[in-house]
Amino acid sequence: MRPIDFVGDIHGHATALRELVHQLGYRLRSGSWQHPDEARLVFLGDLIDRGPEQRETVELVHGLCEQGRAMCLMGNHEFNAVGFVTPRTDDPTRHVRSHTDAHIRQHQAFLDAYVHHPQDYKDTIAWFSRLPLWFEQQGVRAxxxxxxxxxxxxxEPYVDAHHAPIDQSFFTDSAIEDSPAWHGRETLLNGLEMRLPEGSHFRDYYGIQRRRIRVNWWDPDQSTYRESAVIDASQRDRIPNLPLPSTAPSYxxxxxxxxxxxxxGAPRIQHPRAVCLDYSIALPDGALCAYRYQGESDAQVSHLSWVTHT
Ligand SMILES: [Mn+2]
Structure with missing residues (x-):
């Protein structure tokens, strides 16, 4: 089979991306991307926000995709970029991604990168709006x-055979809190949440009372809400140490x-069937990580590769 290289979150770090793509054996020869084993790439989303080279990152990934060498999934940041310029259907004076100060701050570097390239901006938003939400081929998923x-x-009602949005309704319907589309999109792009048992809650870092936690769905060996919570280690004690129900996700x-x-830390295989490839390249000591899939049913640590900031 043709190998598939899965690549984690890039967040505007095009220099690291160029180095990783080169390390994986891809070469641009007379305008065309080549790989000696005919390998192809699947990007896991979050190309943008935070980093210094956002337009360069989009250009490189989009170019690989247009030549049939890659495909790119939608991350929550690509969703937000489209939502930032998409009016809500229930209140057209507002946007799917609201223009709060915090949201503008998070997105400003992306907007700045395109300020002198309005056509590129339009093309990029149009491309983002058609990115698939998930990937399943040749016995592997992403x-x-x-x-x-x-x-x-x-x-399903919002996507085509490639799991890409058919039209704007994916964005506008999933902007309506608690709607089916909102639940579906939140889970796929932001992570699975679970409600704590009846009568139970915790106070988060900011003192806000919460009844739901984000869970590490990829680890099948957890037995309590406290173990399962995706939360900073220093905050874990806040989560009730109660057993998870039998309906808890276990991949x-x-x-x-x-x-x-x-x-x-150093990229590793957390679980042989569910592998996270985001190693925080947006942080000074982070890494941009890839995994070369060659048909194996369990992930092998030797298939991981990564680059760090030099
Ligand atoms: Mn993300």
């Missing part, structure tokens, strides 16, 4: 944050790659 069949089922299916979770 998604930005969480593989979850019930969430995919909620989004035992075919190999899946995902990004989104800002893993720290």
């Amino acid at each position: 998604v930005h944050a969480c593989w979850h069949a019930p969430a995919q089922a909620l989004l 035992h299916e075919q190999l899946v790659f995902f990004g989104h979770y800002w893993m720290r």
Whole structure:
């Protein structure tokens, strides 16, 4: 089979991306991307925001995609970029991604990168709006944050055979909090949440009372809410140490790659069937990580590769 290289979150670090793509054996020869084993790439989303080279990152990934050498999944940041310029259907004076100070701050570097390139900006938003939400081929899967069949089922009415949005309704319907599309999109692009048992809650870092936690759906060996919570180690004690219900997600299916979770330290295989490839390249000591899939059913540590800031 043709190998598939899955690549984690890039967040505007085109220099690291160029180095990684080169390390993986891809070469641009007379305008055309080549690989000696005819390998192809699957990007796990979050190309943009935070980093210094956002337009360069989009250009490189888009170029690889246009030549049939790559495909790119939608991350929550690509969703937000489209949502930032998409009016809500329930209140057209507002946008799918609201223009709060915090949201503008998070997105300003992307807007600045295109300020003198209005046509590129239009083309990029149009490309983002058509990125698939998940990938499943040749016995392997990928998604930005969480593989979850019930969430995919909620989004089936909005996507084509490649799991890409058919039209704007994916963006406008999933802007309506608590709608089926909102639940589906939140789970796939931002991660799975679970409600704590009735009567139970915790106070987060800011003192806000919460009844839901984000769970590490990819680890099948957890037994309590506290173990399962995706939360900074210093905050874990805040989560009730109560047993998870039998309905809690426990991923035992075919190999899946995902990004989104800002893993720290040296890239590793957390679980042989569910591998996070986001190693926080947006941080000074982070890495941009890839995995070369060659048909194996369990992930092998020797298939990981990565680059760091030099
Ligand atoms: Mn993300």
